[in-house]
Amino acid sequence: MYYRQDLLNKLERKYGKYAVKNLMLVLVGAMAIVWLMDLMLSRQMGVSLYYTLMFDRAAIFEGEVWRIFTFLFLPPRSSLAFAILALYFYYSIGSTLEAQWGSFGFTAYYLLGAVGAIISGFITGYADNTYLNLTMFLAYAILFPRSEFRIFFLIPVEAKWLALADGVLLLWLFVTGSWSGRLGLIFALLNLVVFFAPHLKDYCVTLYRRWKWNQNFKK
Secondary structure, eight states: OOOOOHHHHHHHHHHGGGOOTTHHHHHHHHHHHHHHHHHHHHHHTOOOHHHHHSOOHHHHHTTOTTHHHHGGGOOOSSOHHHHHHHHHHHHHHHHHHHHHHHHHHHHHHHHHHHHHHHHHHHHHSOOOSHHHHHHHHHHHHHHOTTOEEEETTTEEEEHHHHHHHHHHHHHHHHHHSOHHHHHHHHHHHHHHHHHHHHHHHHHHHHHHHHHHHHHHHHO
16 A cells, blocks of 8 residues: 655645646646647648657757657647547546646656656657656556456456556567667666555565464464
8 A cells, every 4th residue: 555755745845836737637728739749740731740849959959948748749640540549548647646646746756757858858868758657557467466457448457467567578678679778767766666666565574474473373
């Protein structure tokens, strides 16, 4: 069971007024707008809005500073059906995390991941929001491992098994991906470590004490 960290509580008391309510709705709404505008501009004018907003270190140093942040609003480059499913999935996961952590907690989580992606981008030259959104689901699965999703709207699968598949996918992307991709993934996973490591330690201590008690009881 996740509980709030003392540090997060202290930060919220001091900076809670800066929390973004319904942050995932804002992000998903922006992604939907970008997807539609990119489709229209590419068809009518041959212009790629996606390319204009993506993180590009060289372009940033030439003055296109908006790229430092706008890559967070880029949707998956895919068909309309897949984009709708992906955005709905992001919203569902993000809104649930916000309900669990509060607006400030979720804002802090996503902001920390975004800062990590930006740092990775300046080191390697490129960054995107893919790993941040994928690891967001890992956070959800840690909190709600037995919640169910329906694959193809029919097959019920618990979140913990989907998280395992997500972890395998991330491992494969780490092994086969580029240097920039690997570093981006490391920063995204650090976000999980910061939020869950203290609770993982407590969980391991609880398991050890339970095992020790069972051993003494058997004697």
